Every structure is written in C-alpha cells, then in structure tokens.
Amino acid sequence: MPELTYRAAVRQALVEAMRRDEDVFLMGEDIAEMGGSMGVTQGLFEEFGAERVRNTPISETAIVGAGIGAAMQGMRPVVEIMYEDFLSLAMEQIVNQAAKHRYMSGGQVKVPLTIRTQGGAGWSPGAQHAQQVEAWFVGVPGLKVVFPSHPSDARGLLWSSIYDDNPVLFFEHRLLYPVREEAPEELEPVPLGQARVVREGEDVTVIATGPLVHRSLAAAAEAEKDGISVEVVDPRTLQPLDVDTLVRSVQKTNRAVVAHEAVTRMGFGAEVVAVLQEQAFDWLDAPVERVGARFAPLAFAPPMERYLVPQPEDVLAAIRRTVARVD
Amino acid sequence: MAKVEKRRGVSEERLRDFLREMLLIRRFEEKVEERFRAGDLPGFLHVAIGQEAAEVGACEAMEDGDVFASTHRAHGHTLARGTHPNLVMAELYGKLEGCSHGYGGSMHLYDVERGNLGANAVVGGGLPAMVGAGLAFKLRDEPRVAVAFFGDGATNTGAFHESLNLAQLWKTKTLFFCENNEWAESTPGWQHSPVWNDMSKRALAYGMPAVKVDGQDVEEVYEKTKEALERVRRGDGPVFLDVETYRMEGHYIGDAQVYRSKEDRAEAAAQDPLVRLRERLGVSAEEWEALDAEVRGIVEAAVEFAKGGTDPQPEDALKNVYA
Numbered sequence: 289m290p291e292l293t294y295r296a297a298v299r300q301a302l303v304e305a306m307r308r309d310e311d312v313f314l315m316g317e318d319i320a321e322m323g324g325s326m327g328v329t330q331g332l333f334e335e336f337g338a339e340r341v342r343n344t345p346i347s348e349t350a351i352v353g354a355g356i357g358a359a360m361q362g363m364r365p366v367v368e369i370m371y372e373d374f375l376s377l378a379m380e381q382i383v384n385q386a387a388k389h390r391y392m393s394g395g396q397v398k399v400p401l402t403i404r405t406q407g408g409a410g411w412s413p414g415a416q417h418a419q420q421v422e423a424w425f426v427g428v429p430g431l432k433v434v435f436p437s438h439p440s441d442a443r444g445l446l447w448s449s450i451y452d453d454n455p456v457l458f459f460e461h462r463l464l465y466p467v468r469e470e471a472p473e474e475l476e477p478v479p480l481g482q483a484r485v486v487r488e489g490e491d492v493t494v495i496a497t498g499p500l501v502h503r504s505l506a507a508a509a510e511a512e513k514d515g516i517s518v519e520v521v522d523p524r525t526l527q528p529l530d531v532d533t534l535v536r537s538v539q540k541t542n543r544a545v546v547a548h549e550a551v552t553r554m555g556f557g558a559e560v561v562a563v564l565q566e567q568a569f570d571w572l573d574a575p576v577e578r579v580g581a582r583f584a585p586l587a588f589a590p591p592m593e594r595y596l597v598p599q600p601e602d603v604l605a606a607i608r609r610t611v612a613r614v615d
Numbered sequence: 616m617a618k619v620e621k622r623r624g625v626s627e628e629r630l631r632d633f634l635r636e637m638l639l640i641r642r643f644e645e646k647v648e649e650r651f652r653a654g655d656l657p658g659f660l661h662v663a664i665g666q667e668a669a670e671v672g673a674c675e676a677m678e679d680g681d682v683f684a685s686t687h688r689a690h691g692h693t694l695a696r697g698t699h700p701n702l703v704m705a706e707l708y709g710k711l712e713g714c715s716h717g718y719g720g721s722m723h724l725y726d727v728e729r730g731n732l733g734a735n736a737v738v739g740g741g742l743p744a745m746v747g748a749g750l751a752f753k754l755r756d757e758p759r760v761a762v763a764f765f766g767d768g769a770t771n772t773g774a775f776h777e778s779l780n781l782a783q784l785w786k787t788k789t790l791f792f793c794e795n796n797e798w799a800e801s802t803p804g805w806q807h808s809p810v811w812n813d814m815s816k817r818a819l820a821y822g823m824p825a826v827k828v829d830g831q832d833v834e835e836v837y838e839k840t841k842e843a844l845e846r847v848r849r850g851d852g853p854v855f856l857d858v859e860t861y862r863m864e865g866h867y868i869g870d871a872q873v874y875r876s877k878e879d880r881a882e883a884a885a886q887d888p889l890v891r892l893r894e895r896l897g898v899s900a901e902e903w904e905a906l907d908a909e910v911r912g913i914v915e916a917a918v919e920f921a922k923g924g925t926d927p928q929p930e931d932a933l934k935n936v937y938a
Contacts, residue, residue, distance in 0.1 A: 313754070339754060345784065350777035353743020354750055357761065360732055361682075361751035380774070384737050385744065393725035393733060394716025395935040429936050453938035 290473055294436075295465040297443035298328050298404070302366065304475055305450045306336055309364065312450060313340040315351055316368030316404075325370050326406055326465060348377035352403060356386050356455075359401040364450055372407035372421045372459065379424075386455035387430030398453045402446070406460040408499060408549060409597045415585035418462070420498070420550035425457045426527045426559065432480055433526040435459040437501035440471040441524050444478030452480060461498045461549075483530035485537065489519035492543040492610050495534055495560055496522060500547040500579070500598060507603035516611055526556055534560065535567045542573040543610040547603050552580030574613035577606035625834045627896065633675060633833045634892050637667035639910040640691045641889060643700055646914045647690065647707060647721075651868045655922075656707050660721050661688040665863030668888030669794050669828075671695045672836025673762070673858075676844055682730040682748050683762040684741030686794075687722045689734030692764055698726040704917035710924025717927045718935060738799075739765060739772030742791070746778050749787030753850060760847045762790045768799025770817050771807060779855070783823045786852040790843055791818070793855065794830065796862040801874040818855030830860030831888040861886045 292300075305312045313336075314329065320343040323330030333341040344351050348369055355367040369375050375382065382403065389397045409418040425433050432454050436442040442460065449456040486501055487508055496504040501522045508518035521537050523529055538544045544564055546557030561576045582596045644662035651660050663670065666688070674695035677683070685692040693703055698714050706713025707721050715725045722736035732748065735741035741763060748761035769775050770793065782789045795814050797804040804811030815825030824846075828839045836858065843854040861883040865872045872880070893903060 342785075345777075345780060347777045347781060349774050350743050350746060350781040353774065353778065354747035354781060357732075357744035357747020357749070358751040358754075359747070360744065361748050361755075363751050363754070365747075380737060380740060381743055385735075385740055389733060390938055391935050392715060392719045392723040393727065393935075394713075394718040396715075396725050396727040397732065398938045400938075432937075 289470040291468045292439040292443070292471040293465065294439045294442050294460070294467045295326070295328055297439035298446055298460060299330070299332070300475060301443045301446035301450070302329065302332065303335070305364070305447060306332070306340060311363040312366065313342065313363065314366050314368065315342045315344050315355060317344055317346055317370050319343060319368055324368060326462065329368070348374050349381055352378040352381040353385065355401045355403070356381060356389070356399055359399045360389065360397055364400050364402070366402045366404060366450060369403060369405040371417050372405045373416050373419055375405060375421060382425070382431070382455070382457070383428050387428050390454070391430055399455045400453045401455045402449045402458055403455065404458045404460065406462050408461040408463050409586050409593055410463050412588055412590050412593055414588040418586050420548065420581070422457070422459050422497070422526060423550055423554060423556045426556055430455070431527065432456040433459070434480065434524065435497050435526055436524055437464065437498050437522050439467060439469040440476070441478055441484065443471070444476050445480065445524060447475055447477045448480050459498070463499055467502070478524070480525045481528040481530055482525065483521055483523045483533035485519065485533070486522050487518065487520040489517040489541065491517045491541055492545060492607050493519045493521055493537040493541045494545045494547055494603060494607065496520060496547040497526070497556065499549055500603070503598065503600040504547055504603045506600040507607060510600070510604050511607050516607060518607060531563055531567065535564065538564055538568045539571045542571050544572070545577040545579060545603065545606045545610060547579035547598060547606070549597060550580055551583050552578050553583050555580045574610040577610050579603050579606050625837060630834060630892065630896055633671050633837070634889070634896060634898070635906055635910065636671045636675070636695055637833065637889055637892065638906060639700070639913060640667045640670065640694050642907070642910050642914045643694060643703070643917070644690060646918060648868050650918065657709055658720050660707070660868045661866065662864055662868060663688045663691045663862070665861045665883055665887065666794060666796060666830070667691055668833035668892070669830040669836055669858050669860045672833045673764070673792055673840045676837050676840035677730070677760070677762060680730070680759045681762060681844070682732050682759070683764060684732055684745050685724065685734040685764045686738070686741070686766060687734065687736050689722065689724045693724045693726060693731055693734070696726070696729045696731060698729055698731065700913055700917040701920040702726070704921040705924045708921040708924060709926070710921060711927050712920070712924040739769035739774040741765070742769070742774050742778035745789050746782045746787050749782060749789035749853070750785060752788040753786065758848050760788050760790055760844050762792055764792050764794060766799070767793060767795040767797060767804055767811065767814060768807065770814060779818060779821045779823060782853040783821045786850065788847050788850065789853045790847050791853060791855045792840070792858060794858050794860050796860050798862050798866065800866045813857070815855060815857040823853055823855050825855040825857055828856050828858040830858040831886050831891055833888060833892055863887065
C-alpha cells in the first residue's frame with residue numbers, strides 16, 4: 289500500500305470534498321497563495337480559486353462567525369484557525385453561537401461548520417503557539433471534538449467532520465504532519481465517535497490522544513521487552529466519546545493509563561478516568577494513571593519545554609506503576 | 616374618500632398597515648410587561664417600547680428569503696417579520712408551541728421559515744454570522760440579504776468591528792442596522808462611545824457607506840432601508856444604517872432607571888413614533904380606538920394561546936443538542 293502523510297491526508301480530505309461539493313469552501317489566515325502556515329492547503333488556491341480558498345484578515349471572531357452564518361445557509365465551510373491558542377479569540381462565536389444555535393432554536397437550525405486548527409509543543413515556540421486546548425471544548429454541549437493521531441484517521445475523520453451537520457473542532461498536531469502510514473489511495477470515511485485500538489495487548493490499556501498515541505506506542509515497545517503487554521487505544525473523537533471501546537479494553541486488561549499532551553489537570557484524561565471508575569471499577573486492579581503536561585504555560589527554553597511535556601518515558605513509567613501493583 | 620397621500624412613495628394605506636403593526640407590537644410589549652410583573656413569565660425580558668418605527672420600517676422593507684439576526688430586544692423584529700403573536704407569546708411562556716419550542720425564550724427567538732436566524736443575548740454576537748450568510752448569498756449568487764440588527768452598545772465590541780471589516784472587504788450581502796437608542800443598558804452613549812451621536816463614523820472607518828435615519832419616522836426607515844437593501848442585494852456591498860431611536864422604558868422589565876433623568880425620559884416619550892404616525896395620518900379618535908381594540912384582542916388571544924400551550928417534559932431538555 290502507498291504511504292500517506294498526515295499533512296497529505298488532511299489536504300486530500302479537503303480537496304475531495306471541494307471537488308465533490310460546491311458548498312465546501314475554506315476560510316483562514318494565509319491559506320491561499322501561501323498554502324497555510326503548515327502547508328496543509330498548498331495547491332488548493334491554484335485548483336479552486338480565491339472564491340473558495342479565502343484568505344482572511346487576522347480576525348478569528350469574524351472567520352468563525354462567518355463560517356457559522358454560511359453553515360446556517362446550508363454551506364459546509366471549513367475554517368482554519370492557525371494555532372489552537374488563537375481559538376481563544378473566537379471563543380464567544382464557538383461556544384455561544386456555533387454550539388447553541390441548534391438548541392436555542394428548538395432544532396430549527398443546523399451549523400455544519402468545521403474548525404480546523406493545530407498546535408503542539410516540541411519546537412520551542414513559547415507559551416502562545418503550542419498549547420493543547422481540546423479539553424476546553426469537550427465540555428461544551430453542541431460541539432464535536434476530533435483529534436486524529438494517524439494519517440488515515442485524519443483523512444477519514446476530516447471527511448466525516450465536513451459532512452457532519454454539527455460544528456466540529458478538528459485538532460491537528462504540528463509534529464504529526466510528517467508522520468507516515470500505509471493507507472489505500474482512496475479516502476475511507478471514518479465515522480465520528482469510534483475509537484481505534486492501535487495496538488492490542490493484555491496487561492494494561494493506554495488511552496492516548498494525538499502525539500501521545502505515538503509516544504505510547506514507543507513506550508509499549510519498551511514495556512514489551514520486560515514482558516508487559518500494552519494495549520493502546522486512541523479515542524480519535526473526544527466528543528462524542530466511544531466509551532464502550534475504552535471500557536471493554538480496560539475490562540480485558542484491568543489496568544489503565546490515560547495520556548495526552550495537554551496539562552493533566554482538568555485535561556481530557558480526567559473525564560476518561562471518571563468514566564472508567566463509573567463503568568469499570570470492579571475490573572480495575574490498580575488506580576488509573578494520568579500522563580499529561582505539568583501545570584505551567586509552555587516554556588521557551590528547550591530543557592524546560594521538554595520537562596513540561598509528556599515523553600515516552602513518562603508513559604512507560606505510568607505503565608510500570610500500574611502493573612507493579614499486585615492484584 | 617380621502618385622497619391617498621403619496622409622500623416619498625409610501626401609500627397612506629401602507630402607512631396605516633405600519634401603524635397597525637407598530638401598535639400591535641406596542642400592545643404586545645405592554646402585555647409582556649404586565650404578565651412578567653404578574654409572575655407569569657420566567658426569565659429576563661427586554662421590551663422595545665419606543666423603537667417600533669425602526670423595527671416595522673426595517674422589517675417591512677425586507678423581502679421573503681432575506682434573513683436576520685436580532686438582539687436581546689427581539690419581540691418587535693420577530694413580530695414585524697411575520698411570526699404570529701401566538702407563537703412569540705408561547706415562547707415567552709416556555710411552551711412547545713413557541714417559535715423556539717421553549718428552548719430559546721425572549722432573548723433567543725427563532726423562526727427560520729421567516730428568516731429569523733436568532734435573537735442573540737450576547738451583545739454583538741449575531742453580527743459575524745450575518746456576514747457569513749451574506750457571503751453565502753454572494754457565493755451562490757442569490758438575490759437575498761442578511762440583516763444584522765444591533766444597538767449602539769454593540770458597536771464597541773470586537774465582533775462588530777471584525778464583522779464590518781470583513782463584510783466590506785468581501786462585499787457580502789449584509790445590511791448593518793444600528794438601532795441607536797443612545798443607551799448601552801444603563802450606560803449613556805456619551806459614556807460608552809466617542810462617536811455616540813454619529814455612529815455612521817464607525818462605518819466610514821471601513822469604507823462602508825452609511826446612511827443616517829430618523830428611526831422614529833417609519834416611512835423614512837422603510838424607504839432608506841429599502842434603498843439600502845436594493846444596493847446590497849445587487850451585490851454592491853454592505854450598507855450601514857445609523858438609525859436614531861428612543862428607548863422609552865428601562866433596559867429590562869423592572870429596571871428602576873435610577874441612572875436616567877426625568878428630562879431624558881420625557882424627551883424619549885415626546886418622540887413616541889406611534890404618536891407621530893397617528894398625527895401624520897390624521898387618525899381620528901374613533902379609528903384609533905377601533906384599531907387599538909383589534910390589536911388588543913390579538914394580544915389577549917396570544918396570551919390565551921400561550922397559557923393553553925404544552926409544557927415541555929423535563930427530559931426534552933436533552934433533545935436538539937446535536938443535529
């Protein structure tokens with residue numbers, strides 16, 4: 289099978305949706321001639337033109353709000369917020385408008401809007417260009433939240449997000465853009481709300497998102513050398529959450545670690561831990577371990593940044609703590 | 616038969632329709648106040664007494680297929696665009712028959728069939744979506760317009776400035792209708808904006824044509840809105856209407872208006888658009904009473920309809936979260 293990069297995967301979903309459907313169009317900062325700050329939309333301006341690949345002013349409230357208005361007219365806009373940190377500038381539109389129009393109207397309105405964004409540490413941008421903020425949105429009724437770790441998922445989930453009738457926050461991770469995966473050339477939609485068991489194992493389940501899926505796979509390979517069999521599950525969609533797959537896995541392994549790059553405190557993992565204790569308490573042989581960033585804004589200097597952000601060895605240590613505990 | 620006066624193109628017959636609509640809204644708002652004070656209505660209510668000419672003039676100038684976003688003071692726009700008073704009142708009573716099926720309330724009136732894409736309780740929150748709707752009409756080459764209603768208070772929000780900038784930059788089919796009643800809740804214009812008595816300067820900063828409108832003269836509102844809509848509909852870009860109007864009552868029902876002088880309230884009362892139109896049309900006391908009785912009957916019937924409506928089941932609260 290050919291190899292697909294995460295960046296090409298996102299681009300392919302956009303291109304195919306735009307070729308199929310005039311109602312799909314893009315808005316965002318620097319997405320046209322420049323091809324986006326991460327190069328994701330390269331070539332799209334040339335193919336689809338300025339009407340459908342719309343360079344915007346630096347104006348996040350208007351970008352998201354215009355997306356909402358076009359979506360309410362039945363279009364399927366995909367807007368790009370250059371860095372996750374900048375979602376804060378559009379928070380009102382996302383949380384009070386996009387998420388609530390359907391509800392407040394008693395079901396009269398749909399907002400099929402996709403908000404693509406990216407972030408992620410590991411390149412020393414400092415505190416305002418790399419934090420992971422997905423947890424802000426998982427607690428907002430009316431929004432869906434997607435965070436793919438693998439190219440085939442990025443492609444298939446973005447397609448499903450564009451064709452979902454609800455506002456979807458689609459999180460990409462900067463360090464994952466060059467990641468490769470064998471995948472068929474043809475786009476296969478991945479439904480929202482389905483987790484993926486990325487690696488099967490028997491002794492402990494690591495529930496990880498984004499780059500921590502890859503770091504957990506590295507940790508699992510290390511653990512294997514000590515005879516610890518690790519299952520890695522990627523929820524892929526944080527809202528709606530595939531609780532069944534997570535619970536089933538933990539009922540099999542009896543141990544769990546949750547891992548994400550966002551800060552541990554009030555992170556998405558906290559919700560997963562709560563769900564596991566509600567639905568798998570009697571199966572657990574050890575407390576669920578949490579792996580996430582330490583509680584500080586992201587530091588600039590590389591040794592400090594690396595210290596804050598969870599690495600494979602942090603996941604491995606958490607795995608060892610759970611299995612060290614005797615039944 | 617009296618001669619039909621045709622000043623600036625609006626027939627007397629049409630103006631009489633406007634008068635009826637304005638009076639209906641006035642009586643509706645008064646009834647809302649009454650029922651709220653009686654404890655019938657849950658929540659938080661804002662009436663637009665004094666602003667009926669702006670509402671009716673604008674909404675009558677719009678066409679089927681046009682859409683709009685309203686504000687927390689939305690009863691008048693919703694009624695003037697044709698949503699039945701029964702359905703608006705039922706919404707205020709929290710009934711399933713309401714125009715938002717009990718999910719919205721006074722500050723979130725919707726009626727998609729009539730282009731009402733939602734009253735917004737976040738000041739300025741509805742503007743960006745009207746840029747997006749106007750963009751969709753442009754991209755699809757549809758002869759439709761998205762109208763953003765907002766007050767002078769909204770002109771200090773980032774959403775307002777980002778919306779005007781993007782709309783003008785992209786020439787979206789958006790009309791910005793500023794109901795300048797010179798109050799941002801309890802804060803007077805001179806305390807909240809350096810250009811409070813000339814809001815059109817806000818639009819000029821973005822290169823957007825702005826038109827000053829006497830918001831207490833329904834005919835002027837209608838004509839200037841109509842003209843602006845034609846321009847926007849053609850695709851010549853957005854227009855900003857700076858509509859001077861008066862809020863005769865408080866910010867919300869129950870507002871003691873301790874911040875407002877007697878003189879200011881008297882000045883607002885002297886600008887009552889209903890009195891102006893009635894005098895202009897020379898409506899006799901008899902005619903007025905008949906009209907009043909008719910609209911009061913409609914409002915009473917709306918209250919009866921709403922009271923007899925269906926309460927949602929508590930668990931209905933979990934519906935309509937997702938499409």
